[in-house]
Amino acid sequence: MEQIEEKIQNLKTTEDVIKYIKESTFDSPDMVYREIKVLNETIYAVYNEALTDTDIISNFVVKSIITISDDYKTNTNLKEIANELDNYIDESLNVEKTKINKKQRVYDNLNKKCPNNEISIEDIIDALSKKISISKVKKIDLSSEDIFYYIYSGFTCIIRNRDILVVETKGTIDRAISTPMTENTIKGPKDSFTENYQTNLALIRKRIKTEKLVLDESKIGRRSKTKVGVLYISDIAKGELVLDIKKRLKKIDIDAILDSNYILEILESSNKSAFPTMISTERPDLVSLYLLEGRIAIVVENSPFTLVLPAFMEDFINNMDDYYQKSQDVTITKIVRYIAFFITIFTPAVYISLITFNQEAIPTELLLSFVSQRKGVPFPAFFEAILMILSFEILREGDYRVPNAAGNTLSIVGALILGDAAVSAGIVSPIMIIVIAITTISGLMFPDINMSNSLRIWRLIFLVFASLAGLIGVGVATLFLITKVSATSSFTKPYSYPVSPINFKTLKNRFLKRENISENKYRERILTNNMTKYKVNRGNNL
Amino acid sequence: MRYKLIVIIIAMILLNGLNNSRELNDLAIVSAIGIDKEDGNFKVSAIVLNPEKQDSGSSSSSASNKMIVYEKTASSVQEAIRSMILESPKRLYLAHMELLLISEEVAKKDLANALDFFIRDNEGSNDFLFVISKGTSPSEALQVKVQAEEIPTENIVKSIKASNRYMGITTENLLDNTLENLLEEGEEVVMPSIVVVKSEGSEEGSSEDSSEENSGATGGSQENGSSSSSTEENEKILVDTLAYFKDNEFKGYMTKEESMAYTILRNKFKSGIMEIKDKDKLVAEFVQCNAKLTPKYENGKYIMDIEVKGICNIAETGKKLGNVDYRSIEEYEKLISQELYTYIKQYVDKCTNEYNSDLMGYGKIFREKLNKEYKKVEDVFYKDIFKNIETNIKVDVSFPNDGGINKKW
Numbered sequence: 001m002e003q004i005e006e007k008i009q010n011l012k013t014t015e016d017v018i019k020y021i022k023e024s025t026f027d028s029p030d031m032v033y034r035e036i037k038v039l040n041e042t043i044y045a046v047y048n049e050a051l052t053d054t055d056i057i058s059n060f061v062v063k064s065i066i067t068i069s070d071d072y073k074t075n076t077n078l079k080e081i082a083n084e085l086d087n088y089i090d091e092s093l094n095v096e097k098t099k100i101n102k103k104q105r106v107y108d109n110l111n112k113k114c115p116n117n118e119i120s121i122e123d124i125i126d127a128l129s130k131k132i133s134i135s136k137v138k139k140i141d142l143s144s145e146d147i148f149y150y151i152y153s154g155f156t157c158i159i160r161n162r163d164i165l166v167v168e169t170k171g172t173i174d175r176a177i178s179t180p181m182t183e184n185t186i187k188g189p190k191d192s193f194t195e196n197y198q199t200n201l202a203l204i205r206k207r208i209k210t211e212k213l214v215l216d217e218s219k220i221g222r223r224s225k226t227k228v229g230v231l232y233i234s235d236i237a238k239g240e241l242v243l244d245i246k247k248r249l250k251k252i253d254i255d256a257i258l259d260s261n262y263i264l265e266i267l268e269s270s271n272k273s274a275f276p277t278m279i280s281t282e283r284p285d286l287v288s289l290y291l292l293e294g295r296i297a298i299v300v301e302n303s304p305f306t307l308v309l310p311a312f313m314e315d316f317i318n319n320m321d322d323y324y325q326k327s328q329d330v331t332i333t334k335i336v337r338y339i340a341f342f343i344t345i346f347t348p349a350v351y352i353s354l355i356t357f358n359q360e361a362i363p364t365e366l367l368l369s370f371v372s373q374r375k376g377v378p379f380p381a382f383f384e385a386i387l388m389i390l391s392f393e394i395l396r397e398g399d400y401r402v403p404n405a406a407g408n409t410l411s412i413v414g415a416l417i418l419g420d421a422a423v424s425a426g427i428v429s430p431i432m433i434i435v436i437a438i439t440t441i442s443g444l445m446f447p448d449i450n451m452s453n454s455l456r457i458w459r460l461i462f463l464v465f466a467s468l469a470g471l472i473g474v475g476v477a478t479l480f481l482i483t484k485v486s487a488t489s490s491f492t493k494p495y496s497y498p499v500s501p502i503n504f505k506t507l508k509n510r511f512l513k514r515e516n517i518s519e520n521k522y523r524e525r526i527l528t529n530n531m532t533k534y535k536v537n538r539g540n541n542l
Numbered sequence: 543m544r545y546k547l548i549v550i551i552i553a554m555i556l557l558n559g560l561n562n563s564r565e566l567n568d569l570a571i572v573s574a575i576g577i578d579k580e581d582g583n584f585k586v587s588a589i590v591l592n593p594e595k596q597d598s599g600s601s602s603s604s605a606s607n608k609m610i611v612y613e614k615t616a617s618s619v620q621e622a623i624r625s626m627i628l629e630s631p632k633r634l635y636l637a638h639m640e641l642l643l644i645s646e647e648v649a650k651k652d653l654a655n656a657l658d659f660f661i662r663d664n665e666g667s668n669d670f671l672f673v674i675s676k677g678t679s680p681s682e683a684l685q686v687k688v689q690a691e692e693i694p695t696e697n698i699v700k701s702i703k704a705s706n707r708y709m710g711i712t713t714e715n716l717l718d719n720t721l722e723n724l725l726e727e728g729e730e731v732v733m734p735s736i737v738v739v740k741s742e743g744s745e746e747g748s749s750e751d752s753s754e755e756n757s758g759a760t761g762g763s764q765e766n767g768s769s770s771s772s773t774e775e776n777e778k779i780l781v782d783t784l785a786y787f788k789d790n791e792f793k794g795y796m797t798k799e800e801s802m803a804y805t806i807l808r809n810k811f812k813s814g815i816m817e818i819k820d821k822d823k824l825v826a827e828f829v830q831c832n833a834k835l836t837p838k839y840e841n842g843k844y845i846m847d848i849e850v851k852g853i854c855n856i857a858e859t860g861k862k863l864g865n866v867d868y869r870s871i872e873e874y875e876k877l878i879s880q881e882l883y884t885y886i887k888q889y890v891d892k893c894t895n896e897y898n899s900d901l902m903g904y905g906k907i908f909r910e911k912l913n914k915e916y917k918k919v920e921d922v923f924y925k926d927i928f929k930n931i932e933t934n935i936k937v938d939v940s941f942p943n944d945g946g947i948n949k950k951w
Contacts, residue, residue: 356563360637360667365696367571367638372593374566381565468551470563476550 008143017142017159018044024148031151036062038069043160051154053171061156061167068127128158128165136168149225174199180282183447187324192282197227197301203284204231204299204306208291212236218249220263224256227301228263231287236294236528241491245296245309260303267309274454277490279308279315281448286320294528310490310527312497314510316451317341322514330514340442344455345481347439348385349462349474351431356381357470373429382467384428388436389460391418396440493526570632573609574641574695575623576680577648577656580615584648584656586622587613587681588634589695609693613681619659636666640699643673643680649733649785649792657724660717668717671699674735674785674792683738686777698779702734705781710814710828711801712781724790728905728923731787732804735795737780788899796889803889806850806882807833807902815857818877825858826878826939837908839915845932846904850886852939854878871941879937890933900924904931 011017018033025031034045034057045061128137140150142162151157154170177199180192193200205213216230228249232242245267252266264278271277281287282304287297290308298307317337322330354362355370362370377384395414402410422428439459446452458481465473465480488495498506506524509515522531570590578585590610612629616622626634648656660666675683684694691697706712712734723729783801786793796804805811811831818824831852838845856874893901905923908916919927 355566359564359566359569359635360665364571364573364638364640367566368591368593371566371569371571371591375593377567465551467563 005143011142011162014042014044014159014161017162017164018046021046021147021151034062036065038065039073041160043158045156045158046151047156047169048151048154051152051171051173052156052169053154056169057156061158061169064128065158136166138166140164140166149219177203182449183281183283183286183320185283185321185324188320189283189285191284193284193299193304193306195302195304197229197299200284200299200304200306201229201231204287204291204297207284207288208233213291216242216246218246220249220252221254221257224258226257228257229299231291231297231299233291233294236292236523236530237296238294238528241310242296244491245298249298257300258302260298260300260305260307263298263300264307267307271488271490273484273488273495274457275313275485275488275495276316276448276450276454277309277311277488277495279311279448280305280450281308282306283320289320289323294523294530310493311495312490312493313485313495314498316446316448318510319447323517327514327516331512334512334514337445340445341455344439344442344445345458345462346474347435347442348389348459349466349477350471351435352381352385352463353466353470353474356467361471370429370431373431376426377429378426379428381432382463384432385436385463388428388432389463392436392440393456497526564633568632569635570610570630571638572634572636573639573693574643574684574698575636575639576643576645576675576684577619578645578679578681579647579652583615583617584619584622584652585613585615585679585681586619586626587611587684588623588626589684589693590630590634591693611681611685619656623659636663639667639670641671641673641684641695643675643684643698643736645675645680646677646792649674649787651791653731653787653790653792654724657721661721670717671702672715672717672720672733673698673702674733676735676737676782676785676795678738683736683779686738686779688779694779698736698781701779701781702736706734706805706810707812708814710805710811710831711783711798713784713805713808713810726906728900728907728909729903730899730901731790732901733785733787735782735785737782739778739780740776786897786899786901788897793897793899799885800889800892803886804901806831807835807848807886807889809833816854816878816881818881823859824856824874824877826854826874826941827857829853829855835902835907837904837912839912843932844908844915844927844930845934846902846907848886848890848933848935850882850935850937852878852882852937854939854941855943856941875939875941879939882939883935883937886935886937887933890935894929894931898924898929900928904928 007020011020021031022033030049032045032047032049034047035042036045043065045057045065047057136155140147142164147157147164150166154168155166156169158165158167174194174196177191177194179190183192191203193203201215210233212234214232214234216232218228218230219225220228230242230245230249248267249263252263254262254266257263260280264276264280268277279286279290284306287306287308291297295308295310298309300307317334319333319337322333325333355374359367374381379387395410398414399407399410419433423430423433443452443455443459446455458477461480462474462477465477467473469476485496486494486500494501497503498511503524503526509520521533523533525531570592572588573591574589576587576589578587588611590612592608592610594608610630612626612634614622614625614629616625623634623636642660644653644656660670683698686694688694688697691700702712703714706714713732715731715733720731720733723731782795783798784796784804786796802811802814805814809832811828813830814828816826816828818826831850834847834849834851836847836849838847890902893899905916905928908923916923
């Protein structure tokens with residue numbers, strides 16, 4: 001390290017710097033070193049071809065340099081003319097007064113334009129940084145800042161000796177804002193985060209137009225140097241949590257951050273349960289809502305998923321669409337979601353325990369139907385269930401990975417043909433297909449993939465317990481689940497809130513119905529100290 | 543954590559046990575058991591349901607359920623049921639038993655012994671009906687094929703439940719309330735009965751009660767006249783009136799009116815119909831009928847006040863079409879009350895004098911409400927006092943609606 005620093009210290013001339021860059025990049029072919037002659041000197045514009053927009057470089061950067069230097073050249077020519085004129089005047093002393101006055105004026109003008117007779121390259125760079133018509137221009141110091149960070153962020157470096165001017169010339173390598181891929185909404189806004197950090201920030205900023213929305217940015221990753229922005233509303237979010245998050249982010253020492261899930265995993269490392277304790281969403285409206293509640297958002301460069309923390313279990317059952325539909329209708333949807341939550345965990349386990357342990361608990365006619373369907377199935381019910389779950393998981397994973405064009409084939413072959421044939425062949429019973437299908441479909445109601453994955457794990461745990469001890473096993477597993485959820489905390493906040501610790505007001509407002517937008521004037525105490533949403537004015541202020 | 547998990551799983555296996563798991567395919571689901579006496583031994587017949595596999599390819603409307611009948615004779619019920627395993631490939635599973643059909647002979651002589659097994663069996667169901675098979679042997683009655691239901695047992699059980707609900711002439715005797723009646727002092731057991739009727743092949747009306755039943759059955763007649771064509775003789779199963787017991791021994795059958803009076807006095811009456819044939823024909827449908835029995839002890843006399851309150855709707859009038867005027871409603875109320883009074887009066891008289899069986903549960907009521915007086919005569923209650931209890935019956939039937947027809951045509 002010290003050697004490199006010493007080396008950087010020793011760089012003096014332009015050629016030295018260029019040589020240093022060339023050496024460091026192993027003379028990479030996508031690096032462009034463009035010579036520009038200014039006055040008697042050569043300066044260099046260095047940029048990475050792949051990351052930059054060459055149009056911007058040639059139209060603005062190089063052109064500006066040339067025009068500015070040309071201006072100086074003209075000025076120098078004018079000076080020479082003026083000198084000749086001076087000599088000429090001196091020679092013929094007895095000229096008319098007016099001519100002398102004219103000469104004086106020309107001279108003055110020239111002096112005004114170029115105060116020093118000596119024109120230096122610094123002036124050009126100065127002029128460039130002031131005149132260039134590109135937003136981001138910065139002078140950097142070679143010894144304190146990493147020039148390669150700028151080069152690989154799509155900047156063009158204008159190098160003259162140790163003076164380096166960086167000009168942003170990023171090419172558009174990001175996709176445009178599109179509709180959300182994972183969290184669909186029927187009536188709400190259709191924009192979603194992209195891989196572009198600035199765009200993501202903009203999507204949030206344009207929703208909350210206040211100076212109180214604070215961005216705290218840091219670069220994480222020794223090699224990737226990914227920008228990670230912590231967003232919070234300064235007068236709502238709890239200060240200690242913000243400080244804690246900043247501290248934790250600062251501590252991260254990692255090679256590269258390739259996606260927000262890296263951050264998620266590092267911040268969640270103390271969470272031993274399967275349940276996610278951070279929300280990861282691609283909906284800017286959802287992030288804005290959470291920010292206004294007093295939560296903290298983490299925007300990560302190159303990731304279309306923004307993290308929000310702290311998160312409660314209830315958040316994963318709710319959906320942004322709730323806010324865009326009528327409150328009464330949302331209640332029904334919410335009930336359906338809660339039922340689906342239990343179906344997706346319990347159904348296979350309860351079915352297995354009913355047909356292998358607790359047959360007396362089924363109505364006789366249903367039992368007869370089960371018996372007639374199970375007839376001829378050679379496997380024990382537990383094995384049958386595992387077989388079906390496995391094949392559904394294979395189908396699901398295949399469906400995720402397969403190119404869109406082949407998706408239809410997969411679903412037809414997988415779901416229709418395979419399912420039907422398996423029943424006809426007597427490998428599985430039709431009722432088992434129904435059980436697994438309703439289970440899987442219910443699991444898909446939860447858009448957060450981490451949540452549905454954790455439900456999948458619990459489903460298997462329940463299944464094993466049920467196969468060991470029937471409904472008693474399901475009971476034991478339920479205790480386990482409750483214990484686990486209660487023991488989980490999301491950044492010191494209890495995960496099972498508002499059920500435990502119980503908050504009747506929140507339960508009333510949010511558990512079964514969506515809070516009434518115009519009536520609910522208070523925020524959650526657990527998330528913020530600034531609880532009043534609106535200042536309620538007493539009396540007439542007009 | 544891992545340690546705890548292992549402990550819990552091991553505990554679950556040991557306490558409840560993997561050995562307790564049983565696949566559906568290995569169970570023979572018993573839907574009904576019939577018990578008969580044969581040379582002093584129990585002849586037990588078990589109806590095992592054997593649903594067919596559905597054909598998934600073709601139209602799968604419903605599983606045609608075949609049933610298998612196992613019959614064994616042994617000195618005890620348990621032995622007979624166990625020995626059925628010799629014949630059956632699967633273990634008999636009693637938790638879904640819905641019906642216990644006993645013959646008159648068993649009911650007369652050996653009810654306690656026959657029931658003991660079902661009380662003690664820990665796996666067995668405890669919500670099956672007790673029914674007496676009138677005339678025929680249980681195994682025969684259980685095998686009568688019917689059209690309405692695929693399983694004959696279902697047919698019997700549903701018929702009995704429906705006739706309890708809509709006719710008010712039977713009761714649903716489940717294991718626990720039967721046991722209660724069996725064991726409790728001052729109570730007698732009553733059981734519904736079924737009868738097998740050979741309709742076309744033999745002459746009609748093999749038993750008087752059933753033909754009467756047949757003519758009176760308007761609501762809840764589950765019995766489908768024509769049975770399946772595969773049986774040579776056309777047989778059908780009818781729900782019959784209640785069988786009464788004395789000292790836990792089967793004595794005989796009540797009439798239809800007595801059965802109705804029984805359910806009313808026991809507050810098990812849900813709905814039923816009553817017909818007046820005298821001058822105006824009137825069919826009244828009871829919506830509600832409650833009885834209140836208050837015991838009294840006055841001047842060395844045991845008195846029972848019976849207060850019956852009923853609510854009726856007019857179901858059918860023979861007189862005129864359209865609205866019924868108010869005066870006649872009052873008349874009808876009187877008529878129905880009178881009719882119900884006679885039902886109950888006759889029933890109580892018959893119980894005290896002819897049957898000599900405490901079917902009203904007088905003993906229990908006196909013991910509970912007039913314990914002091916009852917204690918004095920506990921030993922001789924049925925010998926001396928029961929016959930001489932004075933019964934005051936008050937019947938009040940009301941028609942909440944005027945009998946008008948509200949339908950717009």
